[in-house]
Amino acid sequence: MKYKELAELYRNLEKTSSKILKTKFVAEFLKSVEKPELLEIIPYMILGKVFPDWDERELGVGEKLLIKAVSMATGIDAKEIEESIKDTGDLGESVALALKKKKQKSFFAQPLTIERVYKTLVKVAETSGERSQDRKLKLLANLFMDASPEEGKYLARTILATMRTGVAEGLLRDAISEAFKVKVELVERAFMLTSDFGYVAKVAKLEGNEGLSKVHIQVGKPIRPMLAQQAPSVKDALLEMGGKVEFEIKYDGARVQVHKDGNEVVIYSRRLENVTKSIPEVVERVRKAIKAERAIIEGELVAIGEEGRPKPFQFVLRRFRRKYNIEEMIEKIPLELNLFDALYIDGEGLIDLPLKERRTRLESIVEESESIKLAQKLVTQNVEEAERFYNEALKMGHEGLMAKRLDSVYEPGNRGKKWLKIKPTMENLDLVIIGAEWGEGRRAHVFASYLLGAYDPERGDFVPVGKVGSGFTDEDLLEFTKMLKPLIIKEEGKEVVIEPKVVVEIAYQEIQKSPKYESGFALRFPRYVSLREDKSPEEADTIEKVAQLYELQERMRGK
Numbered sequence: 001m002k003y004k005e006l007a008e009l010y011r012n013l014e015k016t017s018s019k020i021l022k023t024k025f026v027a028e029f030l031k032s033v034e035k036p037e038l039l040e041i042i043p044y045m046i047l048g049k050v051f052p053d054w055d056e057r058e059l060g061v062g063e064k065l066l067i068k069a070v071s072m073a074t075g076i077d078a079k080e081i082e083e084s085i086k087d088t089g090d091l092g093e094s095v096a097l098a099l100k101k102k103k104q105k106s107f108f109a110q111p112l113t114i115e116r117v118y119k120t121l122v123k124v125a126e127t128s129g130e131r132s133q134d135r136k137l138k139l140l141a142n143l144f145m146d147a148s149p150e151e152g153k154y155l156a157r158t159i160l161a162t163m164r165t166g167v168a169e170g171l172l173r174d175a176i177s178e179a180f181k182v183k184v185e186l187v188e189r190a191f192m193l194t195s196d197f198g199y200v201a202k203v204a205k206l207e208g209n210e211g212l213s214k215v216h217i218q219v220g221k222p223i224r225p226m227l228a229q230q231a232p233s234v235k236d237a238l239l240e241m242g243g244k245v246e247f248e249i250k251y252d253g254a255r256v257q258v259h260k261d262g263n264e265v266v267i268y269s270r271r272l273e274n275v276t277k278s279i280p281e282v283v284e285r286v287r288k289a290i291k292a293e294r295a296i297i298e299g300e301l302v303a304i305g306e307e308g309r310p311k312p313f314q315f316v317l318r319r320f321r322r323k324y325n326i327e328e329m330i331e332k333i334p335l336e337l338n339l340f341d342a343l344y345i346d347g348e349g350l351i352d353l354p355l356k357e358r359r360t361r362l363e364s365i366v367e368e369s370e371s372i373k374l375a376q377k378l379v380t381q382n383v384e385e386a387e388r389f390y391n392e393a394l395k396m397g398h399e400g401l402m403a404k405r406l407d408s409v410y411e412p413g414n415r416g417k418k419w420l421k422i423k424p425t426m427e428n429l430d431l432v433i434i435g436a437e438w439g440e441g442r443r444a445h446v447f448a449s450y451l452l453g454a455y456d457p458e459r460g461d462f463v464p465v466g467k468v469g470s471g472f473t474d475e476d477l478l479e480f481t482k483m484l485k486p487l488i489i490k491e492e493g494k495e496v497v498i499e500p501k502v503v504v505e506i507a508y509q510e511i512q513k514s515p516k517y518e519s520g521f522a523l524r525f526p527r528y529v530s531l532r533e534d535k536s537p538e539e540a541d542t543i544e545k546v547a548q549l550y551e552l553q554e555r556m557r558g559k
């Protein structure tokens with residue numbers, strides 16, 4: 001299939017902001033794909049990616065190398081292309097301009113196909129070792145040599161992961177449903193179970209509703225994690241659930257999903273990114289501790305400080321980010337894994353079993369040690385007993401408790417009331433930076449305040465809920481300015497509109513009802529706490545969550 005057709009789709013998507021139209025364009029395109037194998041990769045290409053996030057492969061191509069490749073393909077000096085980027089403010093546009101001006105015309109140009117683009121990019125990702133940059137350069141230059149200006153523009157954006165077509169997962173889900181006349185709930189379910197839109201699109205095309213309803217979890221494909229809502233207190237959680245409840249310590253770390261297949265162990269983060277290589281000691285221990293041939297289990301990875309006390313979750317994220325000198329980090333930031341769920345064991349999917357049964361199965365395959373433990377639990381319906389457990393958890397330095405219904409099945413991707421979390425403070429919000437304002441005086445060269453948006457899944461958009469300017473060090477402000485500058489969409493006076501990409505954790509004194517923002521809510525005294533690199537913008541807190549927290553705040557006040 002010609003890459004030109006995909007480029008046309010990108011162009012159409014860029015031209016409209018209407019979600020309905022975008023969905024229609026994507027659906028029509030998916031329908032036009034004849035080869036089912038191609039459908040496995042196209043959904044990701046539409047999202048502007050080469051691989052799903054959970055795939056460990058990365059292109060490893062920066063702006064510099066890309067410009068070099070375009071320079072090689074066009075005969076135009078790299079400096080000239082760099083200058084042009086300063087003018088257009090958009091690398092994609094500049095690549096298109098360069099291709100238009102191309103000095104050497106190649107007489108043997110082969111029209112680009114999607115297959116060729118994909119295969120070449122896979123090769124680029126798999127090129128490593130000596131002189132790998134040179135080899136990547138050649139592979140890319142060959143692609144650009146055969147690309148039309150428009151193709152080059154989108155190719156460049158795909159390679160640098162800067163595609164802005166406004167297609168998010170929800171839209172893709174709807175488009176698959178529309179293209180193959182299958183039920184949207186079944187597409188959603190299959191995606192929650194496998195996180196693989198390529199696979200889901202292929203099943204939808206070949207096997208329709210029936211095939212989709214038979215999709216199962218698979219070792220090697222991460223499942224969307226089940227999530228929790230906050231309860232005001234232990235007592236409220238007991239009242240909400242009725243009867244006996246499983247309370248577990250809420251560890252303050254990073255959630256991981258462990259997939260074991262024989263000797264092979266793959267570990268995914270909360271965002272379902274493959275973090276296996278960054279934590280080799282955990283992989284080794286899991287291999288020994290899990291007494292099942294094949295399994296998918298979940299737990300919280302905690303950084304351990306002095307006297308075995310937990311350290312804040314940012315320490316675990318530092319471990320995930322580290323690519324070199326990992327041995328040193330194993331010493332510096334020791335980790336402990338606290339397991340709390342089993343989703344699959346030796347050929348049997350467990351998500352439709354009640355929690356109680358899943359926990360028993362988990363216990364039957366885990367050999368506990370210093371660094372691999374079962375999450376501490378207490379099953380009770382007694383308020384005092386549960387409160388004692390809660391206070392002990394806090395004293396030990398944990399975040400609070402989780403309360404889980406004993407009869408609850410595992411609902412991938414759902415934030416319902418079957419799991420509740422209880423912690424002493426109103427929880428912070430994870431919001432997306434959607435705008436910023438240049439500072440004054442000493443801070444004139446940095447953004448001094450940031451407009452925050454909550455996610456609206458219906459519209460696939462972000463709705464403002466406040467502006468934050470405190471909690472940042474000078475260093476933070478510099479970092480954020482550097483990070484956000486390439487994401488500027490529009491500049492008006494001192495204010496800029498920012499492409500929603502960066503998620504931050506925000507503390508606040510209270511949530512107020514306010515007409516100031518379209519959301520109807522505004523944060524009072526918001527304060528920056530941390531950068532949530534582990535969350536994608538679609539995983540930021542929703543406008544519904546802000547409303548729920550407002551209710552929760554009012555209920556906590558009523559006590």
Ligand SMILES: Nc1ncnc2c1ncn2[C@@H]1O[C@H](COP(=O)(O)OP(=O)(O)OP(=O)(O)O)[C@@H](O)[C@H]1O
Binds near residue numbers: 227229251252375
């Ligand atoms: N025993 C446990 N059972 C389930 N989750 C736990 C447990 N201990 C710690 N956690 C963590 O708490 C989170 C549950 O809260 P929630 O569903 O709101 O996730 P979240 O959106 O990542 O929020 P948070 O910022 O509170 O971690 C899990 O994602 C997991 O990382």
